[in-house]
Amino acid sequence: MGTNGKIFAEELLKKKSINQKECIIETEVSNKASETIFKIKGTSRVILRGDSKNTNSIVTAAHEIGHVINNKENIKKYLRFKYTSYILSLIMILSLILVIIDKFYHDIPLGVLLIFFFFSFSLSFYSGYVKVVDEYGANKEALKLLYKYSDAIFLNHNDPRNWKNIRDEAKSQLKRGIKRYKESNFIITIFSLVPVLTYVIIHIFSL
Structure with a gap:
């Protein structure tokens, strides 16, 4: 028979006494990464994309269930993860609005603009840090789940793996995932610079 990511994830939820009202597993044919959509109240969703019986799908399933468990056990950390990105986006939008107001409607003190630029840039690093910590936590939980439950799950589904x-x-895959996540953080930093770059470009073309 064998085990795919969906079966493995559902078995892990049973092992952790998480019912279908709390979390469901979905699969999707897509090249995008798998993800967990966590709900504090309501039903969380784990979306496994490109699911298969390959070991990498098993590890991905364990990683996503790791997110579910960590979020359930530490709501404060989850909220920090969730709202850090929202706050960064809000500051960036406000910074852009101030730049436009400064140019076309009313002079904004440079000091005020610099404060918003600084917070936008600084928060991008913090946001990246929070996301990496979240991924690392899911990896740590995934390894615990695999170590504790994989043998029993494989055996129950006549899967020769252990x-x-x-x-x-598994360790190599999870390690590569963290590395890619860290490397992608520069995108957040680049976006955080959009307001200050817009300000500079506007003033260059105004000369």
Whole structure:
């Protein structure tokens, strides 16, 4: 028979006594990354994209369930993760609005603009840090889940794999995921610079 990511994720939820009213597993044919849409009240969704019986799908499923467990156990950390991005986006939008007002409607003191630019840039680093910590936490939980439950789940589904023979692949996959996440953080920083770059460009063309 064998085990795919969806089956493995559903088995993990049962092991952790998380019912379908709390979380459901969905699959989707897509090249996009799998994700967890967590709900404090209501039903959370784990969307596994490109699911298969390959070990990488099993590891991805464990990682996403790791997010669900961590979020349920520490709502404060989840809210910090959720709202940091919102606050960064809000500051960026306000900064852009101030730049436009300064140019076309009313002079805004340079000091005020610089404060908004500084917060936008600084918060981008904090936002990146929060996201990496969240991913690292999910990886840590995933390894615990795989170590504790994978042998029993594989056995129940007549799958010849076990924790010992997937361990190295699992650790390598999770490590690569964190590395890619860290490398992608520069995108957040670039976006945080949009207001100040807009300000500079506007004033260059005004000369």
